[in-house]
Amino acid sequence: xxxxxxxxxxxxxxxxxxxxxxxxxxxxxxxxxxxxxxxxxxxxxxxxxxxxxxxxxxxxxxxxxxxxxxxxxxxxxxxxxx
Numbered sequence: 001x002x003x004x005x006x007x008x009x010x011x012x013x014x015x016x017x018x019x020x021x022x023x024x025x026x027x028x029x030x031x032x033x034x035x036x037x038x039x040x041x042x043x044x045x046x047x048x049x050x051x052x053x054x055x056x057x058x059x060x061x062x063x064x065x066x067x068x069x070x071x072x073x074x075x076x077x078x079x080x081x082x
Contacts (some may be wrong), residue, residue: 021049
């Protein structure tokens with residue numbers, strides 16, 4: 001198993017009660033396991049989104065706008081089928 005690094009996290013009482021209920025109901029063996037699973041799940045979710053959604057830089061937006069402005073309006077209409 002990979003080595004672990006301790007991290008201090010503060011939760012609201014409301015969240016701790018919810019985590020403790022998950023542990024009590026047998027979904028997790030401990031608070032640590034519940035938090036670890038939640039963090040892993042969120043990381044996987046964000047990683048998948050990052051692969052699907054390409055972040056556009058300001059330079060790319062400016063370049064696209066320049067090309068659009070400089071493009072012949074008739075060519076633009078032809079591209080969309082008008």
